[in-house]
Amino acid sequence: MGKSTASIAAVVGVGHTDWVDDYKRVRNGEKPHDSNGYATLAFNRALQDAGITRDEVDGLIVGPTTAYERMGEILNINPRWGGQADAVQAVLQAVLAIKSGMAEVIALVYGNDQRSAAVQYGGPEAMGGGAFLSYVYHSPWGLTSQGALYALMYQRYKELNGLDDSTLGQVAVAQRQWATLNPNAIMRKPITMEDYLASAYIAEPLHLYDYCLINDGGVALIIMEAERAKKVAENPVYIRGIGRSDLNSKATSLGPRLLDFYLPAQRKAAEQVFNAAGMGPKDIDALMVYDSFSPHILFALEGFGYCDVGGAGEFIARNGIGVGGKLPINTGGGHLSESYMQGWNHQVEAVRQVRGGLGARQVPNCRNVQYTSDVAGKAMSIIYGA
């Protein structure tokens, strides 16, 4: 198993929509595109970035928010392989498809009109429903939002480790610092720890700044077989390894979340991804963490071996995760400050950091970038490298 995902494929093109402008337009009551439109714009830009034509694409993966067949119809792609997946699983599936010979050039396209369509992630109309249970099961007692589950996690974590709100506040402040250097970031006004602590609680102990944005947009990636990418691509960024471990047992009664903080799954995913890439945490120049809520960052640091259990707050304070820090995290601003593209924008930022040339937010000598996520109990990680 070990090296099975190593250097099979490379990202050769990235593209995304105009998050900042679209955010303003949607707030003014306009609807620039629907989900298919955002995805199409991102796809066109990714193709252009890759310097290839649509005819070279022989595989298509669409995100969870658009229909596979309709997306293929709009883009006029009749692939020999395709599917639907979230960001990190889409990258994994693309690598597996390329390894098995089912496709060589795969377009990954995501579009989401969640803000203009007023998608509810909390409250009586919250998405998900009875099929997954998750937080919908807890709604008779007044818990309906995904954020509240992370509030329960951080409350317990904070009590167990004798911490306070400012431990967590380090994350939002650092990511906003990165966002001030990123023209694509929606929230670019700097915030201080005082601003953070003075901001309103939503589900205490989480403050407003611990929550992701809700905005419209799209992202696309072009992933190519590695040997072909080496020959034709100007600036390929290789997928050095992928790891995955799922924790489904007792998910609705919250054991993996509240008692284990997903650590057992993250440790297994870490072992896989680092084995595949032949690396360890010390080789990683920047870390991208799926951050629907800021506590994700603390748990990722502990689960992926960057620090001891319970020590993430101290790790951040000592090393720094913001501009000039020893372990830059979510250097575009992440979901908290750049754009909530459900993990897709993190892949773009990882690729761009490895390519280099990002100006003030460029991580110096950036060769390897790790992505981690723990969405719905699936601990996953990708290492991108030059």
Place this chain on the structure above:
Amino acid sequence: MTEAAKTPRLFSPYDAPMWESINQDCMKLQWCPDSELFRYPPGPACPVSLSMEYEWRPISGRGRIISWTVFHRTYLPAYPAPHLVVAVQLEEGPIMVSNMDHGVLDRMRLDAPVRMIYIDHPDGYRLPSFVFDETH
């Protein structure tokens, strides 16, 4: 209040008996005679033994606090902010989400013993809630 604004409650072949037992102020959960374990939420099989045989057994109502959160924003009309939600590990093993009176927040701590009470939900049904268990 419209139907859509009501607090959703899941009814399935497995959930309905639990809600009926709550209506009678005696919450029951499925108990597996093979593994001798309680499970929550209700479901078709015991996750440990995979046995689909089960009986509905009353739970003790005793538990301890695993975590809590205060909603400062009103998402559901039945629960105006501030609203205290708790995660309680039942004596029988499973963790369930419930709520407590916001007035007890000052005394909240990890592992605090709690016991189940039954209250009338504003949407018109009985609901288990918790209070601190002073007998401990």
